[in-house]
Amino acid sequence: MPTDDDAPAVPRTARGRRTRQRLLDAAEIEFGRRGFADASIVDITRRAEVAQGTFYTYFPSKEAIFAELVRALSHLLRQEIATAVSGLATRDEIERVGLGTFLAFVRQHRDLYRIVRQAEFVDPALFRWYYERMAEGYVRGLTAAAGRGEVATPDVEAAAWALMGMADFLGMRWVLWPAGEDEPPPVPQSVVDAAMAILRGGLLR
Numbered sequence: 001m002p003t004d005d006d007a008p009a010v011p012r013t014a015r016g017r018r019t020r021q022r023l024l025d026a027a028e029i030e031f032g033r034r035g036f037a038d039a040s041i042v043d044i045t046r047r048a049e050v051a052q053g054t055f056y057t058y059f060p061s062k063e064a065i066f067a068e069l070v071r072a073l074s075h076l077l078r079q080e081i082a083t084a085v086s087g088l089a090t091r092d093e094i095e096r097v098g099l100g101t102f103l104a105f106v107r108q109h110r111d112l113y114r115i116v117r118q119a120e121f122v123d124p125a126l127f128r129w130y131y132e133r134m135a136e137g138y139v140r141g142l143t144a145a146a147g148r149g150e151v152a153t154p155d156v157e158a159a160a161w162a163l164m165g166m167a168d169f170l171g172m173r174w175v176l177w178p179a180g181e182d183e184p185p186p187v188p189q190s191v192v193d194a195a196m197a198i199l200r201g202g203l204l205r
Helices: 014-034 041-048 052-058 062-085 091-108 112-122 124-147 156-176 189-202
Strands: none
Touching: 014 041, 014 052, 014 062, 014 112, 041 052, 041 062, 062 091, 062 112, 062 124, 091 112, 091 124, 091 156, 091 189, 112 124, 112 156, 124 156, 156 189
16 A cells, blocks of 8 residues: 555666666556556566566566556656646646646546556555545645635535546546547647636635
8 A cells, every 4th residue: 555655666776767667658558558457567568678577676566567657657647736836826826737737747648547447446445545645735735725715615625526526527528538549639728717717716715
């Protein structure tokens, strides 16, 4: 089970870090396109262009690299959002930039949806952790904004989960579902504008 200190552990050497990342990148594609059950270690090592024996230097099993991939994507997503909103003055700005950053991330990592949903069956505790870890930061941010009088809600935690759900479905509609496109176009700004209109009409003061 992941801990609060969930930044992925990395090998000491630059070569080791590169090899490990190649395996994770390959696993992201294989699990996303084939599914956990059909993807194999052979598929992952072939795509990563490393020897099959090298795999076990970094991961003891297919389950282990899957769990590490979910943790790594979670960490990277939260890191990118935190960097993007760093220094912004208002919750309105944070919500707008944070949503845009999320949609850009899932466009770049389009298989994230399929991978996380597979976790519900491969590792239910990891699946729950993925969303709870995301919610923790959201709750902290909204709590601080409520203390400044920027948001109006009787339940900050419920608001955080509702906002996460909105972002999740917007990404599903405008990133995951465009048919026949290996790389979907950027999400229209009007989508972010519509979401912000909902927030400004209800949650944000």
